[in-house]
Amino acid sequence: MTIYRAGPISTGGIALSTCDTCGAREETTFHALVECTYARRFWIRLRELTGVKLPNLNPTSWASAILDNRICGVNDQTINLCRMWSVWRSRNDHRHGKAPIDMAASIDWALDVYFHLNAAREKTDGK
Numbered sequence: 001m002t003i004y005r006a007g008p009i010s011t012g013g014i015a016l017s018t019c020d021t022c023g024a025r026e027e028t029t030f031h032a033l034v035e036c037t038y039a040r041r042f043w044i045r046l047r048e049l050t051g052v053k054l055p056n057l058n059p060t061s062w063a064s065a066i067l068d069n070r071i072c073g074v075n076d077q078t079i080n081l082c083r084m085w086s087v088w089r090s091r092n093d094h095r096h097g098k099a100p101i102d103m104a105a106s107i108d109w110a111l112d113v114y115f116h117l118n119a120a121r122e123k124t125d126g127k
C-alpha cells in the first residue's frame, strides 16, 4: 500500500519540477494553481466573467482557505474548485506534450461544471 505524503506546507507543497509555463524554479501545487502566469490570467478572465474573486491565498493555508465558509461562500468555493481543476488539467496537458486547452475553452468548461454542480446542489437542497 502506498501512502501519499504531502510536501512541506510552508512552501506550498512538493516542488514538482521547474514550471514549463513561466520558468519558476520550483513548481509547487500552489504555484501551478495560483501563482503561475497562466493561472493568474485564468483567474483574472474568469473573475471578469463571473465576478467571483479568488480570495487572498498563501502557500501555508490555501487549501483550507478556499473551503472556509468564512472566507468564501459555497458558490464561490464551487467555482474556485472548478477553476483550479481546469488550470491543473491545462498544466498537465502542456507538461505531457498534449496541445494545451486554450484558455477560452478551459474557462467555458469550468463554468459548465460550475453550473451543473450548482443545479445539482439546488436540487438536493430543495431550492
Ligand SMILES: [Zn+2]
Binding pocket: 019, 020, 021, 022, 023, 024, 027, 031, 032, 035, 036, 037, 038
Ligand atoms: Zn509557472
